[in-house]
Amino acid sequence: xxxxxxxxxxxxxxxxxxxxxxxxxxxxxxxxxxxxxxxxxxxxxxxxxxxxxxxxxxxxxxxxxxxxxxxxxxxxxxxxxxxxxxxxxxxxxxxxxxxxxxxxxxxxxxxxxxxxxxxxxxxxxxxxxxxxxxxxxxxxxxxxxxxxxxxxxxxxxxxxxxxxxxxxxxxxxxxxxxxxxxxxxxxxxxxxxxxxxxxxxxxxxxxxxxxxxxxxxxxxxxxxxxxxxxxxxxxxxxxxxxxxxxxxxxxxxxxxxxxxxxxxxxxxxxxxxxxxxxxxxxxxxxxxxxxxxxxxxxxxxxxxxxxxxxxxxxxxxxxxxxxxxxxxxxxxxxxxx
Amino acid sequence: xxxxxxxxxxxxxxxxxxxxxxxxxxxxxxxxxxxxxxxxxxxxxxxxxxxxxxxxxxxxxxxxxxxxxxxxxxxxxxxxxxxxxxxxxxxxxxxxxxxxxxxxxxxxxxxxxxxxxxxxxxxxxxxxxxxxxxxxxxxxxxxxxxxxxxxxxxxxxxxxxxxxxxxxxxxxxxxxxxxxxxxxxxxxxxxxxxxxxxxxxxxxxxxxxxxxxxxxxxxxxxxxxxxxxxxxxxxxxxxxxxxxxxxxxxxxxxxxxxxxxxxxxxxxxxxxxxxxxxxxxxxxxxxxxxxxxxxxxxxxxxxxxxxxxxxxxxxxxxxxxxxxxxxxxxxxxxxxxxxxxxxxxxxxxxxxxxxxxxxxxxxxxxxxxxxxxxxxxxxxxxxxxxxxxxxxxxxxxxxxxxxxxxxxxxxxxxxxxxxxxxxxxxxxxxxxxxxxxxxxxxxxxxxxxxxxxxxxxxxxxxxxxxxxxxxxxxxxxxxxxxxxxxxxxxxxxxxxxxxxxxxx
Numbered sequence: 001x002x003x004x005x006x007x008x009x010x011x012x013x014x015x016x017x018x019x020x021x022x023x024x025x026x027x028x029x030x031x032x033x034x035x036x037x038x039x040x041x042x043x044x045x046x047x048x049x050x051x052x053x054x055x056x057x058x059x060x061x062x063x064x065x066x067x068x069x070x071x072x073x074x075x076x077x078x079x080x081x082x083x084x085x086x087x088x089x090x091x092x093x094x095x096x097x098x099x100x101x102x103x104x105x106x107x108x109x110x111x112x113x114x115x116x117x118x119x120x121x122x123x124x125x126x127x128x129x130x131x132x133x134x135x136x137x138x139x140x141x142x143x144x145x146x147x148x149x150x151x152x153x154x155x156x157x158x159x160x161x162x163x164x165x166x167x168x169x170x171x172x173x174x175x176x177x178x179x180x181x182x183x184x185x186x187x188x189x190x191x192x193x194x195x196x197x198x199x200x201x202x203x204x205x206x207x208x209x210x211x212x213x214x215x216x217x218x219x220x221x222x223x224x225x226x227x228x229x230x231x232x233x234x235x236x237x238x239x240x241x242x243x244x245x246x247x248x249x250x251x252x253x254x255x256x257x258x259x260x261x262x263x264x265x266x267x268x269x270x271x272x273x274x275x276x277x278x279x280x281x282x283x284x285x286x287x288x289x290x291x292x293x294x295x296x297x298x299x300x301x302x303x304x305x306x307x308x309x310x311x312x313x314x315x316x317x318x319x320x321x322x323x324x325x326x327x328x329x330x331x332x333x334x335x336x337x
Numbered sequence: 338x339x340x341x342x343x344x345x346x347x348x349x350x351x352x353x354x355x356x357x358x359x360x361x362x363x364x365x366x367x368x369x370x371x372x373x374x375x376x377x378x379x380x381x382x383x384x385x386x387x388x389x390x391x392x393x394x395x396x397x398x399x400x401x402x403x404x405x406x407x408x409x410x411x412x413x414x415x416x417x418x419x420x421x422x423x424x425x426x427x428x429x430x431x432x433x434x435x436x437x438x439x440x441x442x443x444x445x446x447x448x449x450x451x452x453x454x455x456x457x458x459x460x461x462x463x464x465x466x467x468x469x470x471x472x473x474x475x476x477x478x479x480x481x482x483x484x485x486x487x488x489x490x491x492x493x494x495x496x497x498x499x500x501x502x503x504x505x506x507x508x509x510x511x512x513x514x515x516x517x518x519x520x521x522x523x524x525x526x527x528x529x530x531x532x533x534x535x536x537x538x539x540x541x542x543x544x545x546x547x548x549x550x551x552x553x554x555x556x557x558x559x560x561x562x563x564x565x566x567x568x569x570x571x572x573x574x575x576x577x578x579x580x581x582x583x584x585x586x587x588x589x590x591x592x593x594x595x596x597x598x599x600x601x602x603x604x605x606x607x608x609x610x611x612x613x614x615x616x617x618x619x620x621x622x623x624x625x626x627x628x629x630x631x632x633x634x635x636x637x638x639x640x641x642x643x644x645x646x647x648x649x650x651x652x653x654x655x656x657x658x659x660x661x662x663x664x665x666x667x668x669x670x671x672x673x674x675x676x677x678x679x680x681x682x683x684x685x686x687x688x689x690x691x692x693x694x695x696x697x698x699x700x701x702x703x704x705x706x707x708x709x710x711x712x713x714x715x716x717x718x719x720x721x722x723x724x725x726x727x728x729x730x731x732x733x734x735x736x737x738x739x740x741x742x743x744x745x746x747x748x749x750x751x752x753x754x755x756x757x758x759x760x761x762x763x764x765x766x767x768x769x770x771x772x773x774x775x776x777x778x779x780x781x782x783x784x785x786x787x788x789x790x791x792x793x794x795x796x797x798x799x800x801x802x803x804x805x806x807x808x809x810x811x812x813x814x815x816x817x818x819x820x821x822x823x824x825x826x827x828x829x830x831x832x833x834x835x836x837x838x839x840x841x
Binding site for chain 2: 200203209222275280
């Protein structure tokens with residue numbers, strides 16, 4: 001009796017505490033890989049690309065990232081819960097238009113901002129309810145709402161952009177504090193708030209749990225559907241906010257969606273180690289991804305590379321990121337076996 | 338006797354923490370039907386998976402037609418003339434019968450499918466299994482029994498010499514089963530090698546030429562002929578083992594009723610289920626796979642909505658609409674499928690322990706108290722001797738037993754009144770099993786009502802105060818420990834010959 005006992009437990013120990021060199025390197029790569037790439041990239045372009053390492057350029061780089069950076073925060077939650085959202089780009093356009101129209105009509109900046117954020121929240125709520133309660137695939141759902149919201153953005157002013165007449169509104173996009181413009185502060189605030197939300201709150205941990213194993217989350221007493229709806233509503237509101245900040249920077253509401261925006265957001269997240277399969281994602285990783293994307297784009301601009309090439313490069317980065325994600329999933333599965 | 342066409346030579350298969358197959362030697366003759374019997378988890382299914390190439394054996398090999406083989410993919414096994422027909426059929430429901438038969442090698446002319454030839458060939462193949470099915474029908478339009486015939490025809494189309502059936506009659510009526518036996522006999526006389534796995538012992542006497550009994554991953558006995566063999570002998574071989582007392586059972590006093598289930602009916606059940614469990618009582622639920630035990634537990638726990646019925650915990654009727662409601666009333670569940678329903682594989686051990694302690698309110702206890710969770714997790718890891726390099730280790734890197742203990746730890750700080758444990762020791766080693774038994778006894782001593790669903794008969798007998806047997810979606814009988822024997826319980830759990838109605 002005792003002999004069987006000891007032999008069997010001996011057999012199981014190696015499986016539990018196996019730390020070979022490759023697996024150690026693998027786990028270091030898991031945690032630090034993209035950060036290392038970011039550092040190497042930064043040092044390289046600082047040395048090689050003229051005008052990169054200047055205060056003006058770096059602030060410009062950061063400003064160019066604000067839309068992607070803010071939306072990536074909530075996209076991280078969507079991805080971590082095992083879903084994603086394609087409609088965010090259209091929400092940016094729609095909320096900017098709506099804010100512009102409301103501000104021109106009422107003269108109230110507050111009302112305009114509230115309308116934009118709320119409208120985004122409603123789109124997110126619809127996404128969430130359809131996906132979580134009706135069990136419809138996130139790709140199809142958000143593809144459909146993306147189209148609808150885009151249509152509405154055009155309908156607001158018959159497809160034309162709206163110049164905003166209220167000067168106070170522009171403060172949102174152009175005022176600065178400590179030499180850094182407000183949109184950058186807003187993005188940083190998003191990083192901090194959603195970082196805390198993900199790591200320090202039940203809501204954040206439940207999000208990762210749902211993405212990690214939905215059935216287990218349900219059986220562990222987590223309100224899966226409600227959590228998902230909250231995530232999508234948050235995502236809609238942040239996309240709405242991003243749209244408002246953008247229109248403030250542009251001083252107009254633009255009805256055209258930047259189609260590459262959502263792709264950039266998802267690429268940044270995946271580059272930052274957020275798994276498309278759900279359950280894995282960190283704010284620091286996501287920020288790393290956003291910065292890598294931003295630096296590559298900034299450098300291409302500095303080197304006067306034609307926009308068409310930039311599309312090719314952005315696409316290639318996304319593909320690489322997804323392939324890296326796949327490799328990691330395969331590795332996780334192997335470990336799990 | 339000449340050399341057998343199919344030979345298993347020293348085949349072993351180990352999974353982390355379990356020896357699923359242990360040095361299997363088995364010969365299967367041409368033109369014979371070879372039955373494999375054994376309890377759940379005895380190793381029959383694993384053996385079929387080694388045969389079909391789904392699992393690669395840890396050691397040992399097969400000899401097929403005199404050639405030494407180790408399959409590392411199902412494609413290799415198919416090419417070698419092996420077909421395994423599983424309980425759930427592997428057909429493409431939206432494609433036609435003909436397309437299914439020739440999937441992967443459709444008759445074509447420069448890549449364009451030759452519809453006419455496909456139909457003719459399909460009709461010929463179907464005639465071989467005596468079926469008059471219109472080959473242009475979609476598979477989903479056929480009843481289960483005909484789909485099975487299509488599956489057999491497909492195996493023959495691929496030139497299968499060895500055909501293995503895994504519980505083929507579980508969803509067939511008696512008449513359909515007889516028809517299937519007709520086909521099997523026909524295959525036997527045309528020199529095929531037939532392997533037949535079933536829990537229905539009467540079938541084995543009807544159809545099998547030889548029987549091999551499996552237990553705990555080993556071959557316990559081989560009967561080259563079924564003449565003179567009886568169910569009793571087979572059952573005895575299936576269960577009879579040196580029962581080392583790993584259970585360390587001691588009787589306890591029971592309190593008043595803790596869980597009362599009255600007329601609960603829902604998916605997976607065929608009759609409303611009623612039973613009670615007293616405070617401090619351990620009730621084992623035994624049945625074969627598909628008896629409805631897991632489904633019943635999920636209904637009680639609120640993971641599946643019951644169609645009707647009442648559930649009360651310590652006299653208070655529950656309104657269970659989701660697991661959360663059940664947990665809040667002190668009723669918890671450790672699910673059957675650890676990997677798919679229990680653990681969060683990519684999350685840490687600490688996270689896995691704490692995940693449900695934060696429920697309640699809109700956001701639960703919104704802000705996480707990191708320190709408290711750390712204390713809680715490390716306390717459980719120490720007390721339950723969970724072997725992990727650290728609290729931040731991903732749970733998927735732990736062995737099955739340690740994963741199970743971690744899931745148990747999730748509930749231990751609850752104000753728990755009833756715990757439902759579905760297959761708590763499946764796939765874990767003896768040492769970890771004993772630790773889990775002692776946790777179960779500890780809970781019962783604290784007046785928790787414990788239900789243990791298990792397919793491991795000695796375990797059910799070893800740890801339960803009372804045993805409830807389920808068969809084909811209904812509760813058959815409740816037996817006190819003193820009156821329970823392996824033979825009696827297994828006889829209750831095995832399906833009757835008459836009740837071949839098929840599950841809903």
